Amino acid sequence: MISSDHIDLPPLIGAGGTARLPGSKSISNRVLLLAALAEGETCITGLLDSDDTRVMLSALHALGVKVVRQGTNAIVHGCGGRLPVDRADLFMGNAGTAIRPLTAALALLGGTYTLRGVPRMHERPIGDLVDALRAINCSIDYLENPGYPPLAIHMGSPNVDAPIRVRGDVSSQFLTALLLALPLVSQQHDVVVEVVGTLISRPYVHITLALLARFGVRVENQRWQRFIVPTGSRYASPGRMTVEGDASSASYFLAAGVLGSLHGHGAAVRVEGVDAHSIQGDVEFARVLERLGAQVEWGDGFISTHGLKPAHKRLAGGSIDCVAIPDAAMTLAITALFADAPTLLTGIGSWRVKETDRIAAMSAELTKIGARVEAGADWLRVHPLPEGQWHSASIGTYDDHRMAMCFSLASFGPADIRILDPGCVSKTFPDYFQTFASIARPVPVIAIDGPTASGKGTVASKVAGVLGFHYLDSGALYRTTALLALRQDIKLDDEPRLSELALRLPIRCEGSQVWVGPENVSTAIRTEKVGRAASSLASLPGVRQALLALQHSLRRAPGLVADGRDMGTEVFPDARLKVFLTADAQARAERRYKQLISQGISTTMLNVLRDLEARDARDSKRSVAALKPAQDAVPFNTSTLDVDQTVGQVLEWWRQRS
Ligand code: DC
Numbered sequence: 001m002i003s004s005d006h007i008d009l010p011p012l013i014g015a016g017g018t019a020r021l022p023g024s025k026s027i028s029n030r031v032l033l034l035a036a037l038a039e040g041e042t043c044i045t046g047l048l049d050s051d052d053t054r055v056m057l058s059a060l061h062a063l064g065v066k067v068v069r070q071g072t073n074a075i076v077h078g079c080g081g082r083l084p085v086d087r088a089d090l091f092m093g094n095a096g097t098a099i100r101p102l103t104a105a106l107a108l109l110g111g112t113y114t115l116r117g118v119p120r121m122h123e124r125p126i127g128d129l130v131d132a133l134r135a136i137n138c139s140i141d142y143l144e145n146p147g148y149p150p151l152a153i154h155m156g157s158p159n160v161d162a163p164i165r166v167r168g169d170v171s172s173q174f175l176t177a178l179l180l181a182l183p184l185v186s187q188q189h190d191v192v193v194e195v196v197g198t199l200i201s202r203p204y205v206h207i208t209l210a211l212l213a214r215f216g217v218r219v220e221n222q223r224w225q226r227f228i229v230p231t232g233s234r235y236a237s238p239g240r241m242t243v244e245g246d247a248s249s250a251s252y253f254l255a256a257g258v259l260g261s262l263h264g265h266g267a268a269v270r271v272e273g274v275d276a277h278s279i280q281g282d283v284e285f286a287r288v289l290e291r292l293g294a295q296v297e298w299g300d301g302f303i304s305t306h307g308l309k310p311a312h313k314r315l316a317g318g319s320i321d322c323v324a325i326p327d328a329a330m331t332l333a334i335t336a337l338f339a340d341a342p343t344l345l346t347g348i349g350s351w352r353v354k355e356t357d358r359i360a361a362m363s364a365e366l367t368k369i370g371a372r373v374e375a376g377a378d379w380l381r382v383h384p385l386p387e388g389q390w391h392s393a394s395i396g397t398y399d400d401h402r403m404a405m406c407f408s409l410a411s412f413g414p415a416d417i418r419i420l421d422p423g424c425v426s427k428t429f430p431d432y433f434q435t436f437a438s439i440a441r442p443v444p445v446i447a448i449d450g451p452t453a454s455g456k457g458t459v460a461s462k463v464a465g466v467l468g469f470h471y472l473d474s475g476a477l478y479r480t481t482a483l484l485a486l487r488q489d490i491k492l493d494d495e496p497r498l499s500e501l502a503l504r505l506p507i508r509c510e511g512s513q514v515w516v517g518p519e520n521v522s523t524a525i526r527t528e529k530v531g532r533a534a535s536s537l538a539s540l541p542g543v544r545q546a547l548l549a550l551q552h553s554l555r556r557a558p559g560l561v562a563d564g565r566d567m568g569t570e571v572f573p574d575a576r577l578k579v580f581l582t583a584d585a586q587a588r589a590e591r592r593y594k595q596l597i598s599q600g601i602s603t604t605m606l607n608v609l610r611d612l613e614a615r616d617a618r619d620s621k622r623s624v625a626a627l628k629p630a631q632d633a634v635p636f637n638t639s640t641l642d643v644d645q646t647v648g649q650v651l652e653w654w655r656q657r658s
Contacts (some may be wrong), residue, residue, distance in 0.1 A: 006394065007422040007433055009411035011559045011573060016267025017050030017439040019253040021245030023048035023072060023273075024280055025428045028243050029056045029097040034215045035106065036065040038236035044074045046242050046273075051427045052095035059102060062088045078237055083185050086111035092149070093353060094118045094399070094427070099149060100129060100173045104181035106153050107138035114143065116150040120399060122352055123148065129174040132166040133158075158441035160191045163226075164175075169197035171350060175227075176208040183217045191229040199224045200350055203324050205279015209303045214238050245273020246325035247280035249429050252405050254286055254305045255335050256439060257458060258294045258315065259359035259412040261307030262338060263557045268297075268306035269439050275301050287326035292339070297384040317341030317384065322348050330402050333362050334380035334409045337371055349378030355396035355427070365403065366480030368393040369410055369417070390415035392553060401427040408436050416552050440572060444469075444559040446654060447567035450581035451616050451627060452531075453592035455638055455646060457583065460563035461512060462647045466560070467654070472554045474571070475534065476514050477547050479525035480507050482533035484516065488638035492536045499542035505550065527601060528611055535615045539622040565619055568630035571591055577657050579636050579650055580629035585613055588638040 028048040033056065035042035047053065049072060056498065057074075060067055064084030066077040083106075092099040092115050098114055107115050116122075127147030130140050137157035142148065160182065166174050175195060182191045199205065202224055207218055216236040219229040250271045257269030274283055276298045286303050290296045293312035297304045308315070317339040322329035329345055336343035351358035363375045370391040372383040392415045397404040403424050411417045425432040446469070448460045457473055464471035481502045482492075490497045508515040514522045524530070537543050544566075550573050554560060562571065568578035583591075589609040596603050618628040629635055634653060638646045 002122060002424060005159045006333050007419050009408060009417045009419065010438050011414065011555055011557070012260065012411045012558075013263045013443045014265030014267065014441035015256040015269050015439050016441065018270045018272060019435050019439050020592060020646055021249055021271060021273035022050070022429050022472040022566065023243035024246040025050065025052050026204060026280070028053045028209065029095070030101070030180065030208060030211050031241050031243060032056050032060060032067075032074070032076065032104065033101055033611075034211060034235055035061075035078055035237060035241070036060050037081055038065075038078035038215050038235035038237045039348055040078050040239070042076045042078060042237040042241055042272075042486030043078065043239065044241045044243060045072065046245075047072050047074050048246065048428065051093055052097060055091070055093040055095040056098040058555065059090045059092070061100060062090055068412070073569070077107040078235070081234060082355040083109055083111070087113070088112050088116045089116070092117040092121060094121045095268055096124060096171075096173055100126065100177040101127060101180045103134060103153070103161070104177040105184065107133045107156060108157045108158050108181045108185050113153040114150060117355070117520065117538060120355065121149055122315035123360050125170060126151070128167040128170055132164055132174065132178060136160055136164055143390060152342065156266065156317050158185055160185050161189070163192040163194045165194045165196050168195035168199035170200075171353060172199060172201035172204045175199065175205055179205070179208050179212065179219060179229070182229045183212070183235060186229045186231060186233045189231050191550055193227045195225050195496045200323060200347070201326050203284070206281060207279050207481060214231050214241065229377060235403045235489070244278055244280060245287070247274045247278055247282035247430060248402070248467070249405065249432070250274050250303065251282065251285045251331040252436065253439060254289055254294075254296070254303060255331050255409055256436070258289060258307060259335065259338055260411060260441065262314070266307045268304050269272070270302050270304035272305060275299060276303075282328040285331065288320060288325065288332065289335075289646075296571070304606065305440070314338060319344040319346060321346050326350050327402060330358060330406045331409065333366065333380060334406050335383050337366075337385040337410070337413060339384050342381055342383045344381045346379045348380060352377075352381075355400035356403070356592060358400065358403070361396070361398045361400065361403055365395050365407060366395075368395065369415060381629065385413065386650075387414055392416035394418040397421050397424050399424050401425045401429065405429065405432055408433070411440070414556055416549070420521045421475055431464065439444060443555050443557050444658070445555060445572040445575040446559070446561045446569075446650070447572050447575035447630070447633075448561065448563040448570070448581060449565055449567050449578070449629065449633065450613050450648070451588070452621065453588035454581040455591060455643065456563040456581045458643055459646050459650060460561045462643065463650050463654070464561035466647070466651060467559060469559035470554055470556055471511065471563040472551060472560055473509065473512070474547075474562060474567060476509060476525060477502075477505065477550060478534040478538045479530050480514060480516060480521060481505060481543065481547070482537055483521060483525050484529050485537065486530065486533055492533055493540075495540045495542045498537050498540060498542050499546045502543045502546035505547070507550075523599060526596075526599060528603065528607075529594075531615065539624065541624045544570075544625055565627045566625040568633050569628065577632045577650075577654050579653070580633040582635065582637050583639040585609065585616070
């Protein structure tokens with residue numbers, strides 16, 4: 001179920017299929033800038049359409065660069081190293097891949113510019129880059145807090161005679177920004193950049209160097225400590241450029257191909273848009289998964305995973321150095337929940353300065369679902385989460401697309417996962433949840449709805465028995481609420497108190513037996529009085545809402561058969577098979593009469609019939625969750641069939657669907 005402020009993910013039992021990745025954000029924004037600065041026209045295909053690329057495109061537009069865009073294709077008319085507009089106020093959103101290289105390029109080219117972003121952008125450090133640029137006589141001022149955007153850039157007189165020193169141990173994007181901009185001022189002699197400290201996130205610098213080469217500039221890389229931009233470098237359009245799929249986002253689908261197999265229902269998940277020749281370091285994630293026990297296949301233009309290697313029952317734990325895969329490493333924090341030993345992720349200090357403090361965010365949200373987590377300045381240890389210790393949780397996403405995407409994998413665990421603010425994925429993968437749903441296999445539900453005494457309870461529990469599925473008699477929840485309400489003298493129209501009672505119902509269902517605390521109430525809830533009270537309080541929206549989470553929590557592997565009035569319409573609208581059982585009122589009254597007598601409850605046939613007709617009328621006329629077949633339900637009149645014939649038919653439909 002999706003709304004703008006959350007998405008409820010159904011628990012998953014498997015995965016399988018093909019996911020096509022959107023273009024890489026890192027490559028898209030670098031290519032847009034390079035094409036804008038180059039001589040000639042560049043025709044880009046596979047461009048990511050997302051918040052961050054829109055930020056770059058609108059900045060280029062404001063700087064006078066002509067870009068003609070059609071979906072994921074764009075034609076950029078390069079300005080040959082001279083931007084047409086030398087005065088502009090640029091909005092950078094929360095796009096680190098836009099503000100950093102633009103700061104360097106604009107400061108070196110000279111002009112009067114301001115660069116601002118969303119509040120989080122103003123908390124993300126840029127001081128190391130500004131220091132490096134100021135040291136070579138660029139003119140940059142902080143408009144608010146020293147070390148952070150917003151920035152004002154003025155006309156400077158850059159001097160690149162001496163080596164330019166930049167710190168590399170906080171973010172590699174500062175080095176990338178310089179490498180993208182310095183070819184603009186390398187006409188007289190070589191320009192040298194020296195990295196201070198150990199360079200992190202080298203794979204992202206590798207992307208930069210590979211793309212510079214595509215645009216005609218070959219930078220010499222001296223062991224990741226010194227980089228030399230040769231004299232006379234200038235950007236020339238390669239003509240056509242195809243943007244690779246986003247390798248960091250590949251990690252969710254590759255992980256799904258492994259986690260999906262844990263319940264024995266996994267098929268291969270194939271991810272298209274990246275392969276072994278990718279220039280993105282995050283493809284290494286697939287090799288890490290392979291080392292942890294996953295079965296990985298590398299093809300031309302795709303990578304796929306299919307469960308675990310034969311010798312493995314679970315993913316391995318252990319220590320993983322994530323310096324080379326900082327973004328995809330977040331996915332490992334979730335797969336770690338399903339591993340056979342604790343997983344220690346090291347070299348993730350850069351998480352602290354990403355869209356949010358990802359180490360803090362990851363620890364907080366993993367803890368919500370019950371996980372044991374320990375964290376340090378640049379490491380995180382996640383312990384496996386045993387089956388019985390998962391908590392259902394609403395996961396905060398901190399305006400961080402990768403938090404939202406990696407926590408979707410928690411739906412392979414036995415708990416209900418709600419992702420808050422799912423729209424934050426639009427930063428890099430606007431239709432992520434649709435793509436994820438297309439490869440996800442939710443725990444199957446068979447919904448059997450119908451009026452009182454249509455036989456749905458007997459049929460549903462027998463079908464569940466044959467398939468080895470769990471069974472939910474949703475009527476028992478309403479009946480138990482009614483029983484307790486009658487005992488506690490709560491009026492049957494007191495919605496707030498009844499809803500409160502339903503929300504904290506101390507119920508336990510074991511097959512057809514229903515317990516409230518230590519008391520077996522299976523017989524007590526079947527009386528006509530309780531049935532009437534249940535039908536009455538079931539018309540209150542607050543009560544129905546209060547019982548929803550309890551019903552969802554019973555959807556567990558290997559599957560659920562649920563019977564009631566609104567299983568197919570409201571509670572499990574994605575049920576794989578929906579059956580709407582009916583029978584003539586006379587036939588149903590006879591069945592119910594026999595049932596009551598056999599339970600030792602005395603009544604008459606006429607009473608049962610009248611009661612049943614009154615209840616039918618109330619259940620189908622109420623304004624919320626009225627008894628009606630779901631549009632995709634199979635109607636099934638069982639007046640002339642016995643239980644075994646009915647069960648046989650439902651199983652037959654199930655076989656056809658699975
Ligand atoms: O199926 P039953 O007779 O045990 O249900 C008792 C009452 O609970 C019924 O009159 C209507 C209500 N009910 C409901 O509104 N929605 C359900 N899913 C199940 C039962």
